[in-house]
Amino acid sequence: MRRWLVAAVLICAFIALAAYYDANITYHLDNPRESEVSTNYDAYVGRNVTISGEVVSTGAQSFELKGESGTYTILSSAAVQLGDHVTIVGTLEPGHQLQAVAMFVSPGVLTALVYIRSFIALIFVAVLFFTSWRFDRRGWVIRPRKPGLRKRDRG
């Protein structure tokens, strides 16, 4: 009973803190993001904003970046390839244009590899966990698989 009470308190605390963060993060950002810009584009023209997305076309002095809610023309001579994942801080200009100030480019292949490596790691940890611990459905608790080893683990 006490366990469920503590769990309820922790969940309530988490929800309260998450809701406060969600409601206030906009006021504490170094630069507005695409979600803020897309609600009132004109209000952010001339200001530095952050846009993330995938390169969908390239040119000599610019490239097109597909963000969450639109496509932006990025004025920059940086070398990017189609499919690259780019995060840009830049000055917003009329007509969905952005003059790049700072940029982080991650090739599409490397981004995909991060997810693949992470998935392999997740499987590894899951297997490792269930070889040492088991979930007891009767008491809704996790117990060690070999109780004989518990003394050694306590150190």
Place this chain on the structure above:
Amino acid sequence: MDWMAHIAFVFIVCALLALRWPVFGGRNTVLVMIGALLPDIFKLYLPLRLIGVNAGDALMLFHIPIGTLLVCGLCALLFEEGTRERAFLLFAFGMVTHYALDGLLISVTGGLVLLYPLSWETWQLDLVRPDNWLGTTILVAVAALTWVVLRVWSRAGRRIMDEMAGDA
């Protein structure tokens, strides 16, 4: 940083600490590994985005120490009585290793909000690319080497003990 780097780093740290404090070894290592992955629960926003739900800010608390600590507490409650405190501390230790590694990453958008709700200040050392595969490869190689060395060492130690017992 990818999860393979996080768990390899945890393995190395725990293997070294377990030489002095056995509580970090055996089945407890995997609890530290899970603790090191807990902050990245916030990445659930990626699959949610595919179905049109933008929950990045709502889930971000998972990737803030106070939020991760609450999740560590919730996860520890799943363990049987008597092991919960230890499980919580091991998860929390894993969490610390996660932020230690993530603090090294390059970010153009700010960084880690470590002191929320006391402060909205962000921190980042801007040293390592988030998609860096070389760092992960090195960490995995060192983890594998550590595992082999410790196995050889423990077998050699057991043989010596057996021989000493035989002589006696």
